[in-house]
Amino acid sequence: MISTLRTRHLFFALNRQLLGLTLGQGQVHNFATSSITSGNRAIVYTSNGDPSSVLYAQTFPNLPPPPPNTVNVKFLLSPINPADINVIEGVYPTKPVPSHSLSTSGKGSKDSSLFVGGNEGLAEVVDVGPGITGLQQRDWVVMTKPQSGTWISSKNVSAQDILKVPRSGLSEAQAATMTVNPPTAYNMLHDYVELGEGDWVVQNGANSAVGQAVIQIAAAKGLQTINFVRQRDQIDHLKEHLLGLGATHVVTYEELCGKSFRDKVKEWTGGKNIRLGLNCVSGKTTTFMARLLGQDAHLVSYGAMSKEPLSLPTSLFIFKNLTCHGFWQSRWYLRRTPKERERLFKTLASLMCNGKLKGPEHEVLVVSGTDEDNQASLKIRDTMARLARGKFGKKLLLKIEETL
Ligand SMILES: NC(=O)c1ccc[n+]([C@@H]2O[C@H](COP(=O)([O-])OP(=O)(O)OC[C@H]3O[C@@H](n4cnc5c(N)ncnc54)[C@H](OP(=O)(O)O)[C@@H]3O)[C@@H](O)[C@H]2O)c1
Structure with missing residues (x-):
């Protein structure tokens, strides 16, 4: 009996430690809760700090149809790069802008600064708004705007902040990691x-x-x-x-x-x-x-x-x-023209399609649609803690599914 209790106590203590939940004397962090249980999900933070403590998953209402010159995209894979960690820590020179467009009744409402993690990612076009030419459903696009917040299941993005990449000849991992x-x-x-x-x-x-x-x-x-x-x-x-x-x-x-x-x-x-x-x-x-x-x-x-x-x-x-x-x-992106950027992507895509530039060895971390936000938060924090301990020899790519 004693050993069972001790084991159970150890299990909870270890779990709390592992998941970085203990903040101070007797204080335990509660994840943000939202009344929304299905829809678009993002990995977010409201203040800078250690990603294994400040990140959490949150479900938001589904998006409205894309407004003019905007495209609705579903993210397929989004890398976790070393610089993404620095951005969350607050030590990277490029700062993300708060995601005011995400509204929820939970923490990170329109009033507070809510940031979605992630800089690069591959997404698929789901719907195009009025005025869009040259893009259609199922096209693959990559983000060209820095710190666009790619650790999210879907998003409405301005057409000028994305670039179409070929679907054939490229793997999802190659396309998802091609902008950095x-x-x-x-x-x-x-x-x-x-x-x-x-x-x-x-x-x-x-x-x-x-x-x-x-x-x-x-x-x-x-x-x-x-x-x-x-x-x-x-x-x-x-x-x-x-x-x-x-x-x-x-x-x-x-x-x-x-x-x-x-x-x-x-x-x-x-x-x-x-x-x-x-x-x-x-x-x-x-x-x-x-x-x-x-x-x-x-x-x-x-x-x-x-x-x-x-x-x-x-x-x-x-x-x-x-x-x-x-x-x-x-x-480089700031100082070069969109044409030069396009030329660079074409060159890289062609090297990839010709088998001369392979995608990185990678692991995919799936935040499943059946995970509740609390479970998804624990998964992300645990991953960030393992990442900090150098537990991944491979590039880590996130796949965030909509909450079911
Ligand atoms: N300036 C830019 O525009 C730009 C663009 C992209 C990336 N970067 C930077 O380039 C670096 C690599 O990025 P990445 O995405 O290619 O990284 P990555 O795939 O995650 O690889 C990290 C590399 O850093 C090595 N490393 C980690 N700690 C080290 C240490 N204490 N001493 C020596 N080597 C260490 C790792 O070696 P082990 O395998 O031995 O652990 C591994 O080779 C990062 O600093 C990133 O911020 C800069």
């Missing part, structure tokens, strides 16, 4: 230095979704890549996977920091200058990677997964004329 990581990879390979067949590129975080896109786009251009990854139990398996995507060499950071590694690289390149380095990690290992760069090279930083600063020897600037840049795909 592949463009980042493509632009970093093209915008800083003109590289021709046989030229070399070095990059860290090479098994990230961006890194894997870099490997494939570089291989399609005939470029050679030296790719750095973290040591792990099944490192040979990871190396094989990246080599299979077209990487020339895959190396751990321990190997990179080893004594004779620069000699090995000289052997690989035949002494040819390496003129492009891509960094999403920073910290000490990036200093070692930068030392591999040759004359007039460019080091492009687009992330800082180690959360450490980037520190570079001054000699690289003086004697090798190194140039450093920061790349941000959001800035």
Whole structure:
């Protein structure tokens, strides 16, 4: 009996801890409740903080028919990207706008600031409003407006904030992830230095979704890549996977920091200058990677997964004329014309359709239509907590069904 009670107590305590529900002394967070039990559902938050504490699922009334120049879309898959976490934490420079159009009798009514999570996603057109041309039911579209709130089952979106993508030749996962990581990879390979067949590129975080896109786009251009990854139990398996995507060499950071590694690289390149380095990690290992760069090279930083600063020897600037840049795909979208954006998507879609750019390895988290909002909230919070502990080696994609 005692052991049963203890087990039960432990179960509840563990469950509360696991789900991040305990706030402080005796305080337990109640999820927002809504009187609406079926309809459109979104993963939302009203204040910034740890996603495993501030996110919750909420059902909203079904949407009205799309107004003029607006399209009603149903989301098929929406990625959870590292930047989405930063946005919820409140530490990302791009801020989402509150979703005033969602009304409910629960928390997050029209009066308070309610934000829907998610930046990118693939959706299917369900209905088109008056004045829409070039789009019809069942077309696939991706979001071009940053922070558009894609962790939702359906939405009315302005026609200028979406772009049609081909349904045939692309998988749902490829299309859902095509507006952030592949463009980042493509632009970093093209915008800083003109590289021709046989030229070399070095990059860290090479098994990230961006890194894997870099490997494939570089291989399609005939470029050679030296790719750095973290040591792990099944490192040979990871190396094989990246080599299979077209990487020339895959190396751990321990190997990179080893004594004779620069000699090995000289052997690989035949002494040819390496003129492009891509960094999403920073910290000490990036200093070692930068030392591999040759004359007039460019080091492009687009992330800082180690959360450490980037520190570079001054000699690289003086004697090798190194140039450093920061790349941000959001800035690229802001500064380029819709035509340039369309051209970029066409190029990426064509690489994907030709089998030269695979979608990321992924897992789909389904928030099922039969889950109640409370259950869905627990599922999301648990996932966010596991994500923070690095429990997913694969890209995580959300599929949010309407509440039945
Ligand atoms: N600037 C831009 O426009 C732009 C666009 C897209 C993405 N990004 C950034 O690029 C980065 C990668 O994004 P993603 O979506 O491709 O990521 P992802 O697929 O989720 O992969 C994350 C990568 O970071 C690595 N990592 C995590 N913590 C690390 C640490 N402490 N030290 C070294 N490596 C670590 C992981 O290595 P393990 O597998 O070893 O855990 C993995 O390779 C993120 O920082 C993201 O914000 C920037």
